[in-house]
Amino acid sequence: MVADSAVRAFRRDGRIVIVGASLAGLRAAEHLREEGFGGSLTLVGDEPYEPYDRPPLSKQVLLGQVLPQDTDLPRRRAVDARWRLGTAATGLDRENRRVLLADGDAVEYDRLLITTGVRSRPWPQESEASLDGVCVLRTRDDTTRLTRRLAGRPRRILVIGAGFTGSEIASACRERGLEVTVAERGPAPLVGALGGVVGTAAADLQRDHGVDLRCGITVTALEGDPAGRLRRAHLSDGSQLDADVAVVALGAVRNTGWLEGTGLAAGPRGIACDAGCRAFDIHGIVTDDIFAAGDVARTPHPLFGYQFLSLEHWGNAVAQAEIAAHNMISPGTERRPHLWTPAFWSAQFGVTVKSVGVPSMADELVVTQGSLAERRFVAAYGHQGRIIAAVGFDQAKWMGFYQRLIEHAAPFPPSFHAVDRPGGGQQPVPARFPDPALPSHGPTVTLTGHSPSERRVVFTPAPA
Numbered sequence: 001m002v003a004d005s006a007v008r009a010f011r012r013d014g015r016i017v018i019v020g021a022s023l024a025g026l027r028a029a030e031h032l033r034e035e036g037f038g039g040s041l042t043l044v045g046d047e048p049y050e051p052y053d054r055p056p057l058s059k060q061v062l063l064g065q066v067l068p069q070d071t072d073l074p075r076r077r078a079v080d081a082r083w084r085l086g087t088a089a090t091g092l093d094r095e096n097r098r099v100l101l102a103d104g105d106a107v108e109y110d111r112l113l114i115t116t117g118v119r120s121r122p123w124p125q126e127s128e129a130s131l132d133g134v135c136v137l138r139t140r141d142d143t144t145r146l147t148r149r150l151a152g153r154p155r156r157i158l159v160i161g162a163g164f165t166g167s168e169i170a171s172a173c174r175e176r177g178l179e180v181t182v183a184e185r186g187p188a189p190l191v192g193a194l195g196g197v198v199g200t201a202a203a204d205l206q207r208d209h210g211v212d213l214r215c216g217i218t219v220t221a222l223e224g225d226p227a228g229r230l231r232r233a234h235l236s237d238g239s240q241l242d243a244d245v246a247v248v249a250l251g252a253v254r255n256t257g258w259l260e261g262t263g264l265a266a267g268p269r270g271i272a273c274d275a276g277c278r279a280f281d282i283h284g285i286v287t288d289d290i291f292a293a294g295d296v297a298r299t300p301h302p303l304f305g306y307q308f309l310s311l312e313h314w315g316n317a318v319a320q321a322e323i324a325a326h327n328m329i330s331p332g333t334e335r336r337p338h339l340w341t342p343a344f345w346s347a348q349f350g351v352t353v354k355s356v357g358v359p360s361m362a363d364e365l366v367v368t369q370g371s372l373a374e375r376r377f378v379a380a381y382g383h384q385g386r387i388i389a390a391v392g393f394d395q396a397k398w399m400g401f402y403q404r405l406i407e408h409a410a411p412f413p414p415s416f417h418a419v420d421r422p423g424g425g426q427q428p429v430p431a432r433f434p435d436p437a438l439p440s441h442g443p444t445v446t447l448t449g450h451s452p453s454e455r456r457v458v459f460t461p462a463p464a
Helices: 002-013 023-034 140-151 164-175 191-208 314-328 396-407
Strands: 015-019 040-045 082-085 089-093 098-101 106-108 111-114 118-120 157-160 180-184 212-215 219-224 230-235 240-242 245-248 252-254 270-272 278-280 286-292 297-301 307-311 343-348 351-357 364-371 376-383 386-393 445-447
Touching: 015 023, 015 106, 023 040, 023 314, 111 314, 140 164, 140 245, 157 164, 164 180, 164 191, 164 343, 191 212, 191 351, 191 364, 191 376, 191 386, 230 245, 270 278, 286 314, 343 396, 351 396, 376 396, 386 396
Parallel strands: 015 040, 015 111, 040 082, 111 286, 157 180, 157 245, 180 212, 270 297
Antiparallel strands: 089 098, 098 106, 118 252, 219 230, 230 240, 278 286, 297 307, 307 445, 343 351, 351 386, 364 376, 376 386
């Protein structure tokens, strides 16, 4: 009864601060109001815009089908919140429960939700990154700048990195009739997320659409002209490439720098949380007043060996935000775990790619439907004798079926016969993921937990 009374008092006049005016931040705020929270609600965001939808930025916006300012997220309900936009959070005073802001102000909280997401990994050489024509793509402003560049009909665009974002950018550029070169350090596009077998099909898809795809290649330097405009890229094979625009698509960095020194378990891989989205401190002790959701959070998942998953997925951000919001204002007996099955989709070169589960955890895969050569197929991924993921090229209608197999720990290889394989499916083959010890910029799921058989603990410093 004491706990229930405390929760009722908190619902009525408590103070909740959400740092991150993002998809997760907005949906959490809405869910708090839906569940009866009547206290003060403050949303802090470093961009000057209210929450907007990011997936269209590398698709419809880049193609000119949608204006950047038309990507605002629809509102489910009024949130009656105080918005602190265009002001980044710079620190956290946990003892006094205050979020410190860049303008010198501070916002007090009783419960804090962190939904700061990720930012684009910049080009590592600052002087080269500042050249006129070197771009990244993550924010609305990034897309506005890149769209203007593309409208000027540059002679060639260089895309550095062939993960999902890089591949979508290359697709949009080709659809606009522009010459595109993609430089990818791995053996194929999407290899970090989907493995080398499916990556080979993605490589064929790009080349068939006129992309100058160069795999096993890195960009060693970007060169500018005397006026500071990009003019040339130097590649690891010794060649040079003239380009007016270079888009750096080397993955994402989780926005946790402002939490350094706070004692939270927050770093380059995100904020470690329990299944109920409560943040851990650096000693592994769960907090009860700080929660995290969306791309910045990493939580254990029972379907995947309780490994901590960091998910850069739209649907995960929504589902996790709602769980976090519920748990922030609920007594312990009413709290819920976040058990969303990872799912992701991409549109590139006329093909819809959809993934469920965690492909990058797999050892093997088998093509259960369709054909890799025709680039219309489903591949099921296996680990320790069960299906843990599936990827479809233009086969989105089947993903719900495979999601159920994953959630019910169905055996791998699958025991069923697809209608287009009446004689049985192919034999499993190695999925061909890169060595996890090597840096990668492809996956949308990052595995950061420990294996019970692995008894090493390695501490690495955060990148500068």
